[in-house]
Amino acid sequence: MSIEHRDDTGARFGMWLFLYTEVILFSGLFVLFAMTQARFPEHFAAASAGLNTTIGTLNTFVLLTSSLTLSLSVTALQLNKIRQSLLFCSGTVLLAVIFLVNKYFEWSTEISHGIYPGSDHLAESAPGTAAFFNLYFFTTGLHGLHIFIGIVLILTVTGMIIRGKVSAECPVLLVNSTLYWHLVDLIWIFVFPLFYLIPRGFHG
């Protein structure tokens, strides 16, 4: 009677299709970034120099490491090492929280300097500077939202591993969450150089 039949490949394929939509979502912001960078290279250079590259680099490593731990947890689950798998999942969540905390400090410093979308300070700055920070806040904000959703997702799957609903025989939910998490990492791999590194090269 049941028409529920398992198609893990289909499930992964569907997940990939969903990830495409995420890429397009961010690429809208990348289009804006590329065009504005081309119009105001010098303003962008100056504005980018105001970002905290140390925190940015640190966060890049944090996110790369979280990707590693989540991948390890998939292998652990496939090898039926449930405890290790759970450990790696928790590690990932911890790293994700560290990322958000870093981001919080970064943002609050900027906000305390009067730099935030719609602020008077930005309204008085050069047009390219205002555009840079507006894009910066929206892009990192949207990315941060994705990190947050990722945390919720991984915690849910962790719970399902504990209850045995996700297991070596039926790992597809963990695999799909991993795909999602890697994509969030992948987007950061581009967000980081776009905002923190590349604009600086265009000084004069």
Added chain:
Amino acid sequence: MAEEHKPVSYRSYFVIWLALSALSGLNVWIAGLAGGSLTAWIILAVASLQAGLVLSVFMHLNQETKMFRLGILALLIIVAVSIGLTFVDVLYR
């Protein structure tokens, strides 16, 4: 099922992670050279290499069938076209 993925060893994941971290470090270093659009393209190339590693190993694309890769191709073309054709306007106004 033949379509199921084989577990990837901890070791290969670690190697990829090391490579990714090194490449990020490399990018930060290149950015310090401040060479205008040349460094921009190098940095983007390095980032794309990182993306390739994440896609193929972390995201198991190397174990998936052709239809997964065709999809990625379609996606990349659409993104490149959107950015490229918009430049045709913005740069030549």
Added chain:
Amino acid sequence: MDQYANPTAQAVDNVLIYIFGFSLLLLLGITVVTIIFVVKYRRSKYPEPTSDNDGNIWLETIWTVLPVMIVMTMFWYGWTNYVGLREVPAGALEIKATARMWSWQFEYPDGRKTSKLYVPVNTPIKVSLHSVDVLHNFFVPAFRIKRDTVPGMENYVWFQAPEEGSYDIFCAEYCGVGHADMITTVEAMSQEAYADWSKPLEPSGDPRGLIVLNEQGCTGCHSLDGSDNIGPSLFELAGQTRKLIRDGQPVEVAIDENYLKIAIREPELEVVAGYDPIMPPYDEGTISAEDLQAVVDYLLGKVVAATTAPDADQLLEENGCLGCHSSDGSEGIAPTFKGIGQRDVTIERDGKELTIKVDAEYLRRALLEPEADMVKGYAPMMPAADYLSPEQIDVIIEHLLKQ
């Protein structure tokens, strides 16, 4: 009207006729063939199909290649004629159009402003397009020209009026409640009539210093209103200081008569920091000693322009107020000006309704903060008139109270 009198319309019509002609032919072909097939192969006559042909590679190739060739000619013809719309003939008369909700303002090279576009016939006109608020579009069907006005960006169109007369200008980019009323006209006049029209009506009352500044083209690089340009602004110089580069060293000096005279006679000696040393020197032969004195006096504020009071009717016309508010009592998107000084209005303030007498204070609020007191029954769409000077506002209020 000879063929080249209306070049932009000619360019567009060429393409329109070409494409519509081909389209009509194709449509006719498609329709006729379909009707023939449907009638001829009807089921009552052929209960079963007489062929099960499901493809023909030659046929399919032909009707792929043929349309490709046809549409490529359309593309190319469309493009080459478009280029003609973009290339302004040399010597075109340049007029600046500024769009705002929901009126047009045209500014001529001599600074005069009108709300209709006055042009001479058979002369190429380049209209540079600006917007102060949202997107609008400058559309003249008679000349087949159309271009958006975009805030923060300059666009242009050009045209040449073939004969005297009045041609409609529409706003073709949706811009809000007054969109359909944002209509004005191109008034094309004979060359002679235009020359007459554009003659200055009376000798300028400007002080000699300002006249010299304009004549010598100083204002091309130096603004008089404080805005930045190729050279530093000449706005309210008295009492200011300037950071200069003198002999390669930065120094700061107070602006006085002596400094200004050196800056005009020998500009390369001292250059204001941040500007390129490109200003040419002006010697006795170019600016006489008396004129130099007049310029310096003017710049330091020692002579004041003989102010002629602005004309209220002209202000209302130039700034587009009449686009929404009628002066003859007819119903528009906004209350009429007729009798406005003698009536009571019901307004909504902070969500409450109240009826008040129209007075100077109310009118000032209505001009500067139109959203604060909205007249009942009208949409809150009026832009604040804060671009007018206080003096101009006073004149308008006084004028309205007399209505």
Added chain:
Amino acid sequence: MTETTLNYSGFYTEGPRKGILGWLLTTDHKRIGILYLGCIVVMFLIAMVLGLAIRLELIAPGKTIMGPQAYNATFTVHGIIMIFLFIIPSIVAAFGNFLLPIHIGARDVSFPKLNLLSWYCYVAGGLLAIASIFTGGGAPDTGWTFYVPFSTQTTTNVNLAVLGAFILGFSSILTGINFVTTIHRLRAKGMTWGRLPMFVWTLYATAWIQILATPMLGITLVLVFLERIFGAGLFDAARGGDPILYQHLFWIYSHPAVYIMILPGMGVVSEIIPTFARKPLFGYWAMAISSLAIAFAGSLVWAHHMYASGMSDLAVLVFSFLTFIVAIPSAIKVFNWISTLYKGSIELAPPMLFALAFIFQFAIGGLGGLALGAAASDVHLHDTSFVVGHFHYTMFGGAGFAFFAALHFWLPKFTGRMYRHKPAVIAWGLMFVGFNVLYMSMQAVGIQGMPRRYYDYLPEFQALNLVATVGSWILAAGILLMFYNLWQGIRRGRPVGNNPWGGATLEWQIPSPPPLENFGAEDPVVTKGPYDYKGVVADEY
């Protein structure tokens, strides 16, 4: 065979839950398709009334029935409902959901729960969009394009409308993901790519556009929303923004979106024409590949909406060229449909009449598009009534008539009952005449130079506007008669067998209405192509 009383009701009564919950919590693709169909028809009727109001206002210059603000809100809401709540989901979500799994021999889509979620997104988005009319600062008055800076400045309730459109985007994306996965993974044994019905091919192409283009609309609308809330200035020239970039982002989605609207319509016509000519579809692979080509090339031409925007002239050149490329696959399709008729055995049943009207009207729309794609002629026609007439020819005369064709073709399959043919033909005639009178006048007055979105117009435009308004009444009469006749057919039409039209695709081999899991206990095995009519006998009704 004709004397079957309808004691069988298929999936309508089968299923794990009974009653209203059986519908609201269903994961059956057929029930979800019916849910969509109901909503879509209601939305269409609402937006149609708004459209009639617009036409009535324009019957004469000056104020007729409403003021300018109300008029602007009316055409905005008409556009938002017609585009986001009617055409984009119409054939895809209603007929696609019902028929796609049956067409490929599957029991359901790949992700049935997501499928239900997408319907709820549709409902939520629709409710938000409708709520925006009655709340806040009044109904949105920006036009469905939400162009900045006007959309970030107006005091009307753009926020809710934008949020609604965003959620509707989700609904569309989920459907797209579901369809692509289903077509790749769940084809029955023997259902090779070369045996897919053309409807499935067009849905496949459409689904890819839904996946790859819709998120661009999502981010653009989010930016408008944030701009209104925070005053971010991303499109504000004074703060480094660029209003024209908004138009780029908007059309990067919205141009491909017109292919989301028209491609499934082409699929429907490609099913109907062979069935009523009893002949295989001419040029199967040309048709399949041209669907994919339209989807791909359609993603490259967005800026042909912007020739007059102040975009660079080089961009005008490039986009004009690419635009003419898209014309080719559409032309191929028209030629192939007509060739299918050649030496066929043609029956002019109601679905066939609608399909033929589709070809005629779509051809006019497409040919009018050539004049809009060429740079010079677009300068004159852009933003005039001609454009409005043009896209109604493709969207309504094309996609809309395909939707009506699909209703007449498949409702007997959905319900097991046949509507009366005579009123259907009369309704078709009224609609065909009314439609062409209405939109041909609109195109003509546009060529004269009447700008679009005009509440009021100069007296020289009156004659054609009057004709157009009269056309709208004829059209509306036809539509009402059509829906009345279909409704009567659903309620007490004559019962039909499995295959009233003599179709050869899989849905005609199972009972009407289909049973819960479509194919009974045994999975179907496909041994022949979708247009192989040899030995197929139509059931009498």
